[in-house]
Amino acid sequence: MEWFSSSAYWLGRLVFQRSLAAVYVVAFTAAALQFRALIGERGMLPVPEFVRRVPFRAAPSLFQLRYSDRLFAVCAWAGALLAAAVVAGAADAVPLWAAMGLWAVLWALYLSIVNVGQTWYGFGWESLLLETGFLAVFLGNDEVAPPVVLLWLLRWVLFRVEFGAGLIKMRGDACWRDLTCLYYHHETQPMPGPLSWFFHHLPKPVHRVEVAANHFVQLVVPVALFTPQPVASVAASLIICTQLWLVLSGNFAWLNWLTIVLAASALDGSLVATPPSLPSPALWYRIVVLIVAALILALSYRPARNLLSRGQRMNTTYEPLHLVNSYGAFGSVTRIRHEVVIEGTADAHITESTVWREYEFHGKPGDVRRLPRQFAPYHLRLDWLLWFLALSPSYGYSWFSAFVERLLDHDRDTLRLVRHNPFPDAPPVFIRARVWRYRFTTWHELRTTGAWWHREAPREFLPPTTLR
Known part of the structure; x- marks a missing residue:
């Protein structure tokens, strides 16, 4: 069924899935190495105290049923090992239903961590990983051609990440509108990187060009993601280049890398290699994918309305499963x-x-x-x-x-x-x-x-x- 799936995106799916699994490895490893001091039984914000006052329906998590530091460590390290196996190709070496199960386990384990993580996990890239990870469950493996509707939903996520960030800047600090925010941002960002000192000392006209280019990539380029190929691939490539620039200039956890992963899903692999002939998916798989797509579209109403609102909110989750969220960053920039x-x-x-x-x-x-x-x-x-x-x-x-x-x-x-x-x-x-x-x-x-x-x-x- 050509309307449902397309082998042209086999390479984009391959890069997307392996890279997303690598992000999962980092996320689970960070959780395993830091949780005891932050949210452990003797941590600053202990999970047992949190689950006593927050009901399961408000924060669904495995740890609502039972918590111990040992169980958390087992879940975090198991998630890292499972994600590493997917990076190595485990999801393509098993039947389709089993591959979906692997991705579902990764998503459920990380959801369990985020939903009891409290302020330590209150960052936009946590919800972005969960939203992207949920869609990955239904993207298939080497047994089927990538479902087109899922690829469009991934572009919808990428659009909200970029366009939302662009709008929050234009509606926020005046320095984004007069192109001067990067006079300060490289110095005052949360965690500068080894090149941030050098970025800060670029000439001011270069900083103004950086801001103008950022506006173009965040407010104009995302629209092109929904155009035919090869234009959509060009738009995705521009986003990737911009994100790599941000990787060089600062430390934003996996936000930039996950945005690159999302952009990779929009790349048309047939432009660089002949796609393999993949079989049409089974009826049960088509039904599941279409149901999920309908659910995501229904839940997208509130994030879409948020984009159009003058009171746009950054990094907002609308339901406890983090299925569809609002994103944005640096609506204001500190000068000192x-x-x-x-x-x-x-x-x-x-x-x-x-x-x-x-x-x-x-x-x-x-x-x-x-x-x-x-x-x-x-x-x-x-x-x-x-x-x-x-x-x-x-x-x-x-x-x-x-x-x-x-x-x-x-x-x-x-x-x-x-x-x-x-x-x-x-x-x-x-x-x-x-x-x-x-x-x-x-x-x-x-x-x-x-x-x-x-x-x-x-x-x-x-x-x-x-x-x-």
């Missing part, structure tokens, strides 16, 4: 970078001569001489939340005091999230936090001091605090 710097002391009494030693984190700026590192697509959840905390203390109401308490208690799992613990042998007696103003150094300052950052004007965020 502030960082919460956490320090401890072993002194039993605070005096003017007290020596304070800093905790260093993996991704967030701290030591001014340390060049920012590349971590994406890996997601450093604590580092991201500390960036939000510097914007407003309200972002830390649910977890920051618990974090400080665990530092004072020398909690092993919490300290694993820290790059450098200045108290390796015994916990500090006091912890304090100050907010510093950070900026990238100039070329001259870098040559003379070797520092990538300059910081100044500290102010108190948390006064000296002790368990006593």
Whole structure:
């Protein structure tokens, strides 16, 4: 049934599925390595406390039925191993129904994690992975040609990601409209990468061209995704190039990589290789796909209305399964970078001569001489939340005091999230936090001091605090 499926997209499906499985590997691995300190039984926001107050229907999850740190670890590592097997081709080596089962297990396991993850999992790319992963369940394997309706739904997801991000910028900060936002963004973004310093120091006319190109790719190019080939492939390629530019300039977990994966599904493989002759799908499969497509189209009403609304909301989930969501990023851009710097002391009494030693984190700026590192697509959840905390203390109401308490208690799992613990042998007696103003150094300052950052004007965020 040519109207239902097309072998021309076999290569796009292959790249999409293997790449999506690779993103799943990263997501499950990040969950496995960080959960104990964040949401574990002794974590800052424990899952057992969350499920006691939130019903299953509001946050469906395996962990609503039973939770233990061991069970969570088993699920997270099992998800990573299963995703790695799919990367290696496991879903193409089994019957169609079994392949759908593999993808369904990946989606259900990650949904279970996100729905109990609370603020640590409140990022748009979590919902994007779940929405994309749900559609992947029904995309088929080497036994059938890719169903065209599913490919169009993947383009609909990509359209909302890009077009939504473009609209939120034009409706938001004036610097997007006057093309000046990148005068600041490379410096003030949540987690700069190793090239961000160099991007920041590009000439201002180049920054204006960057913003103008971004508007074109996010507001014009997505419309071309729904045009005939090869125009749709050209549009997808432009989106991929833009996302790679963002990968080079910052650390946005797997957001950019997942957007690239979605764009790959729109590429016409027949333009580069002769597609194989794949059989028509069975009747049961066609029925399932059409039912799913009807469901997604019905649920798309609210995200579509959100795109047209003057009160457009970013990164909004409309139902607990995260099937169809709204996306967007950086509707406003901060002009000044502030960082919460956490320090401890072993002194039993605070005096003017007290020596304070800093905790260093993996991704967030701290030591001014340390060049920012590349971590994406890996997601450093604590580092991201500390960036939000510097914007407003309200972002830390649910977890920051618990974090400080665990530092004072020398909690092993919490300290694993820290790059450098200045108290390796015994916990500090006091912890304090100050907010510093950070900026990238100039070329001259870098040559003379070797520092990538300059910081100044500290102010108190948390006064000296002790368990006593």
